[in-house]
Amino acid sequence: MYSLVFSPKWFFGIDIIFEIVSIFIALLISFYGYKIYKLSKIKEHKYFSISFFLIVLSFVFKILTNFDIYYSVLKPIQIGSKIVLFNYLYSSGILHLTGLFISRLLMIAAFFVLFLLTERKYPRKDIYLMGYLLFISVIFSVLFYYIFHMTLAVIVFFICLNSYENYKKIRKSSKFIVFLAFLLILVSQLAFSLIFFEIESYVIGETLMLIGFFVLLYNYLTVSRE
Amino acid sequence: MKSRRDRIDVIYDILTSIEKENGNIKPTRLMYKSNLSHKLMKAHIQELLEKKVIEEVTVKEKRFIILTENGKELINQLRKMKRFLDSFGL
Numbered sequence: 488m489y490s491l492v493f494s495p496k497w498f499f500g501i502d503i504i505f506e507i508v509s510i511f512i513a514l515l516i517s518f519y520g521y522k523i524y525k526l527s528k529i530k531e532h533k534y535f536s537i538s539f540f541l542i543v544l545s546f547v548f549k550i551l552t553n554f555d556i557y558y559s560v561l562k563p564i565q566i567g568s569k570i571v572l573f574n575y576l577y578s579s580g581i582l583h584l585t586g587l588f589i590s591r592l593l594m595i596a597a598f599f600v601l602f603l604l605t606e607r608k609y610p611r612k613d614i615y616l617m618g619y620l621l622f623i624s625v626i627f628s629v630l631f632y633y634i635f636h637m638t639l640a641v642i643v644f645f646i647c648l649n650s651y652e653n654y655k656k657i658r659k660s661s662k663f664i665v666f667l668a669f670l671l672i673l674v675s676q677l678a679f680s681l682i683f684f685e686i687e688s689y690v691i692g693e694t695l696m697l698i699g700f701f702v703l704l705y706n707y708l709t710v711s712r713e
Numbered sequence: 714m715k716s717r718r719d720r721i722d723v724i725y726d727i728l729t730s731i732e733k734e735n736g737n738i739k740p741t742r743l744m745y746k747s748n749l750s751h752k753l754m755k756a757h758i759q760e761l762l763e764k765k766v767i768e769e770v771t772v773k774e775k776r777f778i779i780l781t782e783n784g785k786e787l788i789n790q791l792r793k794m795k796r797f798l799d800s801f802g803l
Contacts, residue, residue: 523794527721531803605802653802661800710797 494689502693503553506546509700513542516707534600541597548590552583584629591635592625598642605649633680636692640676647673664706671699721798723749725791727757728784731767737779 494502520536599621603609621638628635650666675695681688718726730746731738738746744754758778761767766784770777780788 519797523721523798526724526791526794527719529719529721532798535801535803607802649802659800661796662802665800665802706800707797710800711793 495686498690498693502689503550505693505697506550509697510543510546512700512704512707513539513546516703517543519707519711531604535604538597538600538604541593541600545590545593545597548586548593552586552590588625588629591628592622595621595625595635595639595642598639598646602642602646602649605646605653633683636676636679640673640680643669643673643676661706661710664702664709668699668702668706671695671702675699721791721794723747723753723757724761725788725795727754727761728766728780728788728791731778731780731784732788737770737777740776740778743778 517536517539520532520539524532524536599617603614621642624634624638628638647666647669650662650669654662654666672695675692678688678692678695682692726747727743727749730743733746734742740754740758743758744751747754749757758767761784762769764783765781766787768779768781770779
């Protein structure tokens with residue numbers, strides 16, 4: 488089965504390095520959130536930790552899926568009476584799609600939980616309804632990749648709004664840094680949505696996403712060193 | 714705005730109340746300074762004693778609560794945690 492790769496060839500593998508770095512940053516924040524939860528026993532702190540752990544898992548699945556895509560092998564193919572060797576992208580179709588689906592579902596779930604935490608309102612019926620609609624959008628995103636990035640962009644947009652509201656209440660640099668990090672992640676998702684028109688958008692998206700995580704790391708380090 | 718103090722806030726308030734009194738305080742004054750009921754304070758004090766964050770000493774038949782080195786470190790950690798959570802609006 489042939490797979491469609493939304494990345495310039497020169498960027499193969501580099502995106503995986505970017506994602507591994509993001510995994511370490513998200514893992515660090517998740518552990519710190521868990522440390523806070525162990526002390527506070529507040530469920531919001533637990534969900535905060537879980538949301539960053541879901542981001543970690545999502546990246547892990549994405550990396551495994553990308554490995555699957557980039558795994559190039561010589562495969563004998565019969566054309567008429569001749570058997571020829573073709574170097575083509577080998578992908579175990581169902582595994583690839585499953586990995587992609589899980590990765591996207593985890594990422595949407597992670598940012599949805601972050602949105603609910605920043606929103607500070609938890610109407611149960613609304614959460615179930617939104618959760619269902621997000622699940623449907625992830626299913627459709629397997630066919631139309633941009634649905635995933637657009638959906639994620641919408642969720643992150645509302646996280647940005649809440650972060651900015653939080654900054655406006657009492658203007659502190661750490662609050663602005665968090666807002667900036669989510670803004671970068673938002674723009675990265677918009678860049679990912681444009682891959683179909685311009686494949687270099689994937690590089691821009693990956694780079695902005697990585698910078699967004701570095702900004703979150705900067706916030707963690709400055710807050711914990713002050 | 715948060716309507717009530719969470720556990721981190723309460724522990725932080727107890728410890729900083731002791732710190733502000735040069736690291737030792739009488740239990741009744743601590744109750745007043747940290748704005749807690751007798752029942753709640755007793756529960757928190759017991760927990761902090763078990764974790765060796767604070768110690769109880771008796772000087773001239775008067776009971777004092779003092780901050781340990783662990784307690785000073787915990788204040789520092791809690792301060793960072795509060796700042797971190799605040800940056801996310803939690």
